[in-house]
Amino acid sequence: MNMVTERIEKIRQNYVNAKPALSCERAWLWTESHKKTEGLPVCIRRARAFYDCCDQMDVHIFEGELVVGAIGEHRKCGILTPEFSWLWVDKEMDTFSSRPQDPYEMTDEQRKFMREKVFPYWKGKSLEEAFLARLPEDTKKIGVDTGVIDSDSKWRQAVGEITPDYQDVLFKKGFGGLIREAEEHIAQLDLSCAGDEEKKDFYESTIWTSKGIIRLANRYADEAERMAGEEKDPKRAEELRAIARNCRAVPENPPKSFYEAIQFVWFVQLGGILSENPLALNPGRFDQYMDPYYEADLQKGAITEDFAQELIEALWLKYSEWVWTISSNTADYFAGYNQFQNLTVGGKKRDGTDGTNPITYMALKATEEVKSHQPGLSVRVQADCPKEFLDAVTHLVSKGTGFPAIHSDSVGYQMLLNLGYEPEDARDWNNCGCVVPHFRKTGEWTSAANLNFGSALEYALNQGHSLMTGEMMGLDEKPAKDFTSYEEVKEAFYKQFDNLCRHAVISLLTAQRLHQEMVPRPFLSSCNENCMATGKDLSQGGAKYNVGPVITGIGLAVVANSLAAVRKLVFEDKVCDMETLAKALQANWEGYEDLRAKAQECPKYGNDDDYVDSIANEVANHYYHEVHQYKDVFGNPFTTAFMGISNYIPMGRVLGATPCGRKNGEPSSEGVSPYVGTDKSTPLAAMRSTAKVNQEIHSGGTLLNLRLNHDLVATKRGQANLGAMIQTLFSLGAFHVQFNCISSKVLRDAQAHPENYKDLLVRVAGYSTQFVNLSKSMQDAIIARTEHSEF
């Protein structure tokens, strides 16, 4: 058992301690390029801008690096993409350094520069402005910065949510091969045929981006050679020469060694970042595509296990040093500088045999050793996976980092089958973002909109109005006192609910059309096999599989608990009438403390109680049918999910008191997880409740967060029992579970003394991040999760 090398520890310390800073370089080069390409097809303009960035941005090889390629001048760095949105940046950048969630360093000079040199060009041209101009007023009222329907990561940011295809495209062809492929396609086109011109534009755009990334790599090779010449330490000089050789070879050509493959992977990531600053640019099934290089190098004696481990850890830190730049609103939903680069290990191969290999274990070990919040490490656990694998998974859980995110191999497979994937492709799934089953030949918006379930119930019980603002937000409804049965309440809820679904769909259709028109994605399209085969950009539906946008439901537990409370308190036990309950909610329970206590005693989802669990299941089924009936711009049905992210906090903030006993503004519930603190039985009961939801139909992913007392998993025996719990949960039909194993005591101490806990990782929802980088309200929400221990 070796520890991290001195080099890795140094880089790690910098990652833990440095505050992220913004670079204006990419935004400026992108803008300057666009000034020169007015009138050209938009895909070409974007590709040329990408090329110009690669050609002109400064290259930086930082101290001790083995894997090179920087997105800007800072080691821990974020960039700006004004073509998507500059409005929020302009509005918010004065407080970037001081905002509570995910602050960035930015100097006054930089702000002045952006306002003078960059923003003016984009005025009226950004995706955000076009979206806001086109969105119907009634949808805008409940769908823009409201916390009711939230889709802003799809029109203030790029889509991301893509997995480059290393197996069949990148490692086979290299970007040099892709250029030749595009040229061959162009030679076959006939510009007198309608449609061929568009294809030609597409192929030319990929040639520009491929040449760009090759150019950038060669500039790094030049820089490494220059530095090697000046380097006094012969060991470092040799390292720099090796870096130079790598950058000459990849990503132009297929990698010939493990080291080249690692450098290749980072260049693809770098290209993706420069092209659109994406969320969820997933490395995918890392163990599957890296292992052949590792085993071949081992056989040749070209690599040692220790060096391979060091390279993996160096890559982990590269993933973590890039910071996703987002609005404060988005940061509320995706807290913790999280880029959602999901890396999946374990699970079945395409032929159905077990896919674990040495890289699987090295990836788990890398996360344990460097404790970086990226990549988002996911594992696929199948019923008869090797014992060693399950042991390694539960061992990492016991370290309290919140990693890995644990997924059911077979439910992920089922989710993709339900979307119409061929069985071999479905079996080859990887995770996207946090908990979305995905595949490298897919175009998809996996976190397209968040939908506040609680709002629908609020509007049903409050004549269509928001409790907290009094504003009319939903559809007309009769006063709550006139409801004469539980069924009537439920119908009123569904009426409002369906209306919210409809507006979410409208907002996404608007965004999808705009993406087609305004922000094609040549670089990432070139990493997708079918886009290259058909000459069609990802944004035009060029992928083999195009999955309808995913709408994420927030507050399943709140709604189930609340409907159960209405049913029990008003219509069964007749503790109060509807009028009294509605008044209590309007009063935020003040003056109704006894009633609130009774509401809190009603059955709660998460305790294996069918009374309320059946309501959760019914609402989830309704949600699926309602959303699934809508078709996106490619004719595919919209998709449902109960994902996490941190969206349950802002969505709770706008939600008034709810019949379950929750007060104004308190957090809602996340994924298919129970409401915080109400799963009082055992984790087994919580698991059982969540597995009653038909998770496999919600192909956008489902999420369950649990906290376990650390003592419970401190021993091998405890970890074995945890493994059995996980297998049981999956055999019941659940897709995902993740654990926080840090005691409340430690978390409170970290809140009080953040300086002592800079590398403390916690599970937020679908991902882990540094606890000290979360705002106070996020930290409190995590501490509030029920800690399960045995007695």
Add this chain to the structure above:
Amino acid sequence: MGGYIMQLQNFSVNDGEGIRTIVFMAGCPLRCAWCSNPEGQTMDNSMVHWMETEDILKELRRQAIFYRNSGGGVTFSGGEATAQPEFLREMVDALYDEGFSLAIETCGQFNFEKLEPVLRKMDLIFMDLKHIDPEQHRKFTGVDNAVILENIRRTSQLGVPFVVRIPSILGVNCDDAAMDGAFAFLRDNAPTASLEFLPYHRYGENKYKELGMDLPDEGFGTPTQEQLDAWKARAAEYGIHVVSYR
């Protein structure tokens, strides 16, 4: 039929293999001065209720999937698991026929002939040895240890995996004489038994308050890890296999 129950505790991991449910059965022939489940001493207090056997079985069957994946099962405890022998036998017979893995945790104060068929259906038996000295045993538990020692001896001959537990309490049984005496007894009379030390804890105190009972003697203390390690080493010198279900 049915019986008096304190609770069914799912997701228990320290009283047998895997993930288990503990059936806490009410009633006890002993009155241990340090008792951590005082509500189990009688069948008629506010923390005890009657449950039909069939309802208990239903609840246990719901948990079976967790037992299967973890190698767990059901552990009968108390109070005293043998204080309602017919009720116990009814549950054990049904669960045994359904293939459940079964364990029992008992104070050892029972009629061996009557209980033997139940014990033979167990996959694991835990039995306490609270003090090797009969007078001290009587002083702290209300009865001497004659029946218990004899039952340990006979249980050891059943061929069922067997763990003798010593609740280790400073001020009661943590002197060298008591420990050496216990080890020697086990070596000579229960050669197949493993040994587990259960360090004293005071988690049951709020139950005393709820039941309006006087709290256990403040003088009872928890041994340190060093003391426990020393006794484990000492027990090993007697050839005794020491185990832990932590």
